[in-house]
Amino acid sequence: MSQAMGTPLSLVETTLRLPLPQLRAWLDGLVVGEPVAGENFNWVVFAFTIAARAREESSLEWAQIGVFVYESLARRHADEEEFSLRLSEMNLRAGMIAELGEREGDLVLDSEPLVAWVRRLTTLSLEEAARWVAMEDVRTIPTEKLRAMRRLKHALKILAHALPKTNVEQKHPELVPWLQFRTRLP
Secondary structure, three states, X not given: OOOOOOOOOXXXXXXXXXXXXXXXXXXXXXXXXXXXXXXXXXXXXXXXHHHHHHHHHOOHHHXXXXXXXXXXXXXXXXXXXXXXXXXXXXXXXXXXXXXXXXXOOOXXXXXXXXXXXXXXXXXXXXXXXXXXXXXXXXXXXXXXHHHXXXXXXHHHHHHHHHHHHOOHHHHOHHHHHHHHHHHHOO
16 A cells, blocks of 8 residues: 555556565566556556666666566557657666666677667668758658658667767767767757
8 A cells, every 4th residue: 555645556566666586576477568467557657667766776787677678568569659668778778878888798788789779760871861951941851751860860869878988989980970960860
């Protein structure tokens, strides 16, 4: 029961109170994104809260759970929902890298998943993007091109947050022009 209202805690609230080892064991028996014990479970709120805790505590262990849940949810969705979940996942990764530094091969602290995500979102050439950006009226840009450039801008911003603690620019020099161009993207 919550102390303030005398009402029962939700399953999400109850789960978030578990110690880390118990939470890991609880997750091992579930399919992320599916109902839990026959009840709807707000997996997005769960992932968000885990990610916030990871950032607040600078905890790699909590971040691993957050990344796992976000990745699992993103694989179940397409288009806008998938992008939103990946954005949250990559934001968690970048924040942890910015704080703890890059570690190649680590589930959370390896920058390669960030780079791969940016590459997947790079669906037009830099030259084509520059032509679209040069247009005087953004309303004349086709919606799908505008959406692609906005998604890429968000991804580049997240990658840029982690850059000071990575070797991305040295390992992937092809991204440098995009990183320099990102502020011009709509």
